[in-house]
Amino acid sequence: MANRSDTKTRILDAAEKLFAERGFSETSLRLITSKAEVNLASVNYHFGSKKELIRAVLARYLDVFMPAAADAIVAVRQENANASLDAIFSTLVAPLLDLNQLRAEGTTTFLQLLGRGYIESQGHLRWFITTHYGEYLSLFVNAVAESAPHIPPAEMFWRLHFTLGTVVFTMASADALTEIAEADFGEHNDIEAVIRKVIPYLSAGVSVPLTKDVI
């Protein structure tokens, strides 16, 4: 068959699109393989299981995004050792938008996959990301912590997870929210606009001074 890429890539391409559109649990292997025009069993041959296919789909993006994001953060901190929290978060915008060159709708797809992945999977994806990309995450966490030195480590732990929740939930439902915002407020937002909206929210929350325990 002409113009037929190899089975593994065909599965990844079909799975990526369907996962981003419909979520993981709502996308069956039978749907993926029929859309990719490959046999059902080939998923297990090439990837072992559905969970590993999900990880492989995400890895195609993370392998590009994580090093690029790390480079950008290192660069901004070399220019300005006292970079603000907003500056640290904003540093991620360019690497995110660059994913559109990797694949059509790359940024949106990646953020939806990441959001859905963190949300739908209990642990296996969290584990995958922290073990495979832990060095990049640490670099980011350290940059944030040093930009808000008045927040003790234990408190910063919580605030970074609050931040993760905001990002993950927002990106998983970005399509729906954008549609509602358009209908209710006549406001058109692309994925970059949503990213730029969330950054000040996150910066403010992460860096807000601790309230006194005793009043």
Next chain:
Amino acid sequence: MANRSDTKTRILDAAEKLFAERGFSETSLRLITSKAEVNLASVNYHFGSKKELIRAVLARYLDVFMPAAADAIVAVRQENANASLDAIFSTLVAPLLDLNQLRAEGTTTFLQLLGRGYIESQGHLRWFITTHYGEYLSLFVNAVAESAPHIPPAEMFWRLHFTLGTVVFTMASADALTEIAEADFGEHNDIEAVIRKVIPYLSAGVSVPLTKDVI
């Protein structure tokens, strides 16, 4: 059989516990009915489907929490018409903790169910909550909006959804986060401590002044 409540309640009690512990998709109807010691088909007889069972489990809490939360917000705004955002959010703490009187571990269970529910279900629970409890939600949204009058409605829409993401994600993974915080920082947090940690984060994010579009 002595001390055997009716089938419907037995199903709800078993389902609530299992859903909160393991999540919805990881909890099969067969597990619920065997633990509740009722027949598998009785779930569909009494509730129609698994989705409707999920809604019924949440409704038992929402029917108590929503009116109590609304009363608390009305009360605090009568005392102080210019109540701060922190005050509005803090108003919800007492109604949440009161759920411990409704059922053992009620607060934790409710927040886990709410978090998991919003996260695992795409739309059907969002729809259920907004249609059945919309009046209470509006009251809360209005109170927040009036406590941050410098934020335009369209921007407030986004920030409230960022907030929803933080809450939902944090509460769905509160158990795991509490364990990590204990292991890494020797910090013991109950559900109230987590709630009180998240409020300043949310207030700061919701009320942060808009950044200039043009620099």
Next chain:
DNA sequence: GTCTATACGTCGATAGAC
């Protein structure tokens, strides 16, 4: 090595007897 046909166990759901 790659791919395919086929089957296994579990799932939510349902029809029909009692």
Next chain:
DNA sequence: GTCTATCGACGTATAGAC
């Protein structure tokens, strides 16, 4: 209301063809 039996769809595993 409650039960048994069964359905189609699911993820997964494997024997065997190319």
